[in-house]
Structure formats: C-alpha cells, structure tokens
Amino acid sequence: MSGCEVTEPRLRSVLPFEAVPAEVRLLRRAAVAQLDRWGMPSAADEAELLVTELATNVVKHVGEGVSATLIIELRGERLRLEVHDKSQVLPSPNTADCYSECGRGLHLLAALAVDWGTVLTATGKAVWCEISIGPGQVCRRMERAVEVLEGYQGSGREARLRGSGRHIGLEESAVELIADLLHWTAARGLDPDDILDRAQMHYEAEADAA
Template sequence: MPISETSDGRPRCVFPFKAAPAEVGLLRNAAVRQLARWGMPAVLDEAEVVITELATNVVKHVGDGSAATLVLEWRSERLRLEVHDTSPALPAPRKADCFEECGRGLHLVAGLTADWGVVPTVAGKAVWCEVPINSGTGCRRIERAVGLLEAYQNMGGAPERQGRSWEASLEEAAVELIAGLLHWSAARGHDPDDFLDRAQTSYEAAAEAA
C-alpha cells in the first residue's frame, strides 16, 4: 500500500515495490488509480509509459527482485515522478539500433516529460521527471509527438539523412518510431494489431471531439 503524506504542503504518495516483471503492471495500475483520485486524467498516458520504462530499467539494470520505490508528488503545475533504487550507477541515454528496445527507455522518458534527471541518494540513486498538468491536451499530444520524433531521429544520426529535408527525415522517423513501438508491444506479449486498432480508435475519437 502507498504511504500518503505531504512535503512542504504538496500531496505526495510513496509506492515501495519489488523490481520484477510481474510487479511493473501492478505498480503502474496503483499509480494510475492514485492520479485519478488526484483528478489528473490528462497526465495518465505519460505517467503510464514513464512508470513502465523506469521500473523496467530497475529490473534490467539493478536486478530482478531488488527493492525500489516510486514517488508521486504534485508540484503546482507539474507532476513529479521519482523511481529510487539501490544502485549507485547513474544511467544515461545511449544510441540504439532501430529495433533495440532497452536503449530507448530514457529517450522515451525525455520525449514525454518537461524535464528529467538522475541524482545520487544515500541508498543508491533516483531517476526523476516532471510532467505538466494543466497544458492543453491536444497541444500537448502534438508537442509530445514532435519531441519523441526528434529524439528518435537524433538517436540514429545516419549520414544518409543529412541531405534530406527536415520534413522528410521527420516522416521517416515517424515510421521508424511506430515500428519500434510495435516491437515494444510485441516484446511485452501484446498483439501489435490490437495496439494499432486502439490507437486508430483513440485518434478518431479525439478528432471528432476537436
């Protein structure tokens, strides 16, 4: 169970968890329920992806079964997420091959959030990030997509792209990003076709509401 408390008058919630594949989904669901109680439906998409990536990184790079903690803190116009673990090694984004999943976690986090970083702690380290709460959902979707595409494009650094226009390169990056996300979903046991159908349904619903 999370430990609810306040820090300088700000709502704060702490979720201790064990770093294991089966625990990641449970942690994500518990955090989403807490954010719903705080009345933050606009940040749920970002929070789900960020929590999944950061918790999965602990499993992969610190060790299956290691102790970790997720902290959610409501800071005025932003939601701050922190994942604490027991390893002093500080992670950094690295270049990854097109279909290599593990090298992209921090690039996704950077693209989905307003800011992020890593700080040493007495017990190990904490990876933190902040998501805007009150931004317009439609504008934020566009900004998030552009940020992800640009981060994804910069990862490749392929020489053959340098002579192309920015728009053409961005279109290619979009296709590669979608392909990478489909591989990401398949690696977690999901049906990529189902993901595409759900994304199309979500897009059409948002377009109709606009």
C-alpha cells in the same frame, strides 16, 4: 506496495515495489489510481507509460527482484515521478549505443517529460522526470475540502492560521465538522455509525478504483 502521504502544499505518494514484471504492472495501476484520486485522470496515460519505463529499467539494469520505490509528487503545474533504487550506477544517454544499452526508457523520458535527470542518494540513486499537467488539473477533491474547512474554521476563529499552524487548524476543523455532521444526522433520526460506514465505503470504492 503501499503507503501514501498528503503533505501541504504538495501532494505526495510513496509506493515501494519489488522490481519484477508482475509488480511493475501493479505499480502502473497504483499510479493511475492515485492520479484519479487526486483528480488528474488526464495525466494518467502519460504517467502510466513513464512509470512503466522507469520501473522496467530497474528490472533490466539494476536487477530483477531488488527493492525500489516510486514517488509521485504534485509540484504546481508539474507532476514529478521518481524511482529510487540501491544502485549508484547512473544511466547515461550520451553513448552511441545508448538505445541498446539503456533500452527505450531514457529516450521516452527525453521525449515525453518537460524535464528529467538522475541523482545519487545516500542509499543509491533516483531517476526522475516531470510532466506538465496544465492549469486546473490540481486535486479537485482536496481543493474543495480545504475551501470548506477554511470557511468552517473561519466561522469560529478570529484569524486564520498560517504555515504548520494552518495545517493543525484544518485538522481540528475537520474533526469538528465531522462531529457536527454526526449530530445533524442523529437529530434527523439517522444512524451516525451507518453514515460513517457509508462514507467509508464510498471513499474506499473511489480509492481502489483503477
């Protein structure tokens, strides 16, 4: 279970998993850790419950051991959770015996999510839901990094780039900023490699925290 991509203007994490109870537990922890990295721990409890139900429904109604994927995506003030599997049988909450037939998953989606639905894909289907994270719950670390890089970029450029050019410009500024910081540490008698190692250890400790 691995894989995370951060795209602008959205934050997006892709987590493949195997539909077995042990993997569902790991998936739940991975989702919570991802929200923590994005600076949204307040959304963790609700997201953890919904991820558990979405993944458990794959185990129960698609088949234990099948391959599936969880996608977590930040869309403005909503957090979207999608579970993709290879079955094209869409669950329906409209039958009289839906609770026993579908389990509690769809009922929780309807009760907790701002919106939810199902969609057929080229390889199967996706069941998705969105929860409100409210204003001010966007990734604080990412925002701080962008602010710093835009300011650093502006000091050496006449105009700020837009669109895909802006993304490339921020990457170049990140490289230049890191290089300048290493020069700064060396000028003060510090070991640049040690600084990089400590920064990497700090990042990994936060990334692995559940």
